[in-house]
Amino acid sequence: MAAFKEWAQSESLEYNGKIEQFRKSCIAFDAEDYLDTLLTAALSREPLLPALGGLPFALQKHVDDDLQRFRDAEIKPVFVFNGLQAASKDGAMVAREAKRAAKVLDDAWSIYDQGRGEDAVNAFGKACTYKTDHISRWLFAHLHKAGISVQTTPYSAAPQLVYMQQHGFCDGIAGSAACLVFGGERVITSFAWDTGVVSWVDAGTCQGRLNFSVEAFVDLLLLSGCVPTLLPPYAEAEGEVPHIQAVRAMLTQMRGDGYALLLQRQQQHKDEEYLDAFRKARFAIKHPVYTTTDGTVETRDAAKAPGDVHQFTGQRLPDELYYYLLRGVTGARILDWSAHRQVTEIPPLDGGNSQPYQDLVQNKLVDLRVKALAVIAVNLNRYFQHGVFHAAYWFSDVKIPLPVREGIEPVKAMMSKWHVREAVLPGSLTSHPLAEALGLLSDEKTAKLTVTERPNGAPSVLEKSVELLGNTVLRFLQDAGYVYADHTLSAWGKALQAAFKEAQSNGYVEMGVTETESEEAIFLAFELLKLKILNSQHMFPTPPYSGPPLRGSTTDKDNTLLVSRVACLGLFSHRKIGYTGPLSRHLLAYHQMTTAVRASLRDLLEMHACAMLMSGSVSRKTIGDKELRDLGVSLPFTREPDLGLALVVKSYLDELSNEPAKRQDITRWFNYVTDMEGDLQKAWKMWACVNAGVQAAETSIIGDSIKKMFKIADDWLQEKIAAAASNALV
Structure with a gap:
């Protein structure tokens, strides 16, 4: 993402204006681009982040400082987060990208072990934007708590930003080159608060300077890796992206035809897979998916779109799920896996060469993965309930089938008995949801009161925010094995309760x-x-x-x-x-095992929240946008420790x-x-x-x-x- 901005600056393609000109305006930000900028900019980057995991230590300060600057400038920011992965960037391509990042990290550790501290810091810094999904989740929660408007788009944030500007929901958009690719006329590239200058680039100026058509310009940004829809085919083994100028020269030789360039490459390297991915990426750009003003998920120029849109966007999920994704009730990971019917595992920060980590993701975490996929499949159609799911791992060419279908019926029976009302729930549940929910069930008499089926299948039983959080966590606790079917504590639940009691004392x-x-x-x-x-x-x-x-x-x-x-x-x-x-690196390897487990627990929580909402258990009159965002933010395991x-x-x-x-x-x-x-x-x-x-x-x-x-x-x-x-x- 940074490559395009650096190139635009070096080519003098940026326009500059005063921040004062944007006073009382609304700017929509590509949240992933904003985060990547913080992780890589000279004044905010923390190069040892990949060696520590968790959040950068100064990240909250940088974010809060920016928010205060927006307030001082009377600029209203809106942050839009990426949703599901486009089909053009499939599991195999993601795995290759991750392997390159893992190689960078492996080299950094080798340098560190040689005692070359400064060189190691620089080497680690090359991977600062690898495995940052947990940071995005924290950023969404932090911005919402700060009163900032946040949303997650169905797929890429860029077409959503362009749609918002075109329909008057914002005065400008700030993000990466992807905004230009998806039809934006101009995109803000930076706010220089110390000098009071805003910089932006204009699509027409870029195309004119290059002497490229719109199509050729799109191909240039795709093939140089400036748009995350597609990986660059010319990336070196260590993960370096070539300069845009190099791709420009190759495209010029092919008269600006990216497809012809890749055909030539395919003949030389037999890379049919990448050529297919490029085709999908071009269709995804021509017919992107976004959420409209009335909440409908639409495909641009749908009347002219081919009948197999799912081939380049991914299998369509119910609009209701995109609605909950938009409001942060759930992240995109399990929805991604559901849409593609494949769990894709990538290397951890330590490189993932250890047998214990590989055994963890290939065997020990399968139960949690299957439970999360089964919980959401309960409310989906036969494609998701009866289709075959697989797991793909970066260290193996063999895809392993997952027994998702077998997990659906037990989940149905379990979820039907959790409709606990506010009067039964402890008052401090919102502050300590796991401990308070478990404590509620530690008394068998109280536990019996929580066996609450919907009377005669009546909908809209749950009407309060605390009821959403409480029932999500209670269902999760049973599914995770800490609660029996009669809602009393299992042996694991009793042991966990003893630990919670010690924490109180x-x-x-x-x-x-x-x-x-x-x-x-x-x-x-x-x-x-x-x-x-x-x-x-x-x-x-x-x-x-x-x-x-x-x-x-x-x-x-x-x-x-x-x-x-x-x-x-x-x-x-x-x-x-x-x-x-x-x-x-020894402790980091173990730390990465804990983060894999933590992420799986968060997935299961999110899916129980979505399943509860989709089943008709929640009132749509009293639970609105804010309550849904509050639910996603209040679920446990939002922040990953370092x-x-x-x-x-x-x-x-x-x-x-x-x-x-x-x-x-x-x-x-x-x-x-x-x-x-x-x-x-x-x-x-x-x-x-x-x-x-x-x-x-x-x-x-x-x-x-x-x-x-x-x-x-x-x-x-x-x-x-x-x-x-x-x-x-x-």
């Missing part, structure tokens, strides 16, 4: 950066226990997974590893500035296991941590909560060996903390 609940940090961390720990991946096993070989615990005996290293893995689930305090400090807390805990415990004369003050390693002592105390309390739940669990779900592992680690940790009290490292 030891003060961990009040220590989170966000209100839901503590309950999300504890819940995720139990999901990892269910999947048998929360332990002290050394899953990742060294090399290449550098940075495991290094100090002390084997017992010291094992216990440090286990406690650090729990710490992966929490947030830590850091100044609003890019991270500097130690890294660990690796920072785990790095602090691992470094601290490593030094406690070092020889006393060689111990170092780790505060010197983490330059911008604002409350290391508080972070460590939070980590110990988080550990205590998880351990309390493990020890309270029935041996039928958590065996004696795991209980003993946690007990040994807990005794060891308490000894280390007590010994350190007189010789503190922080």
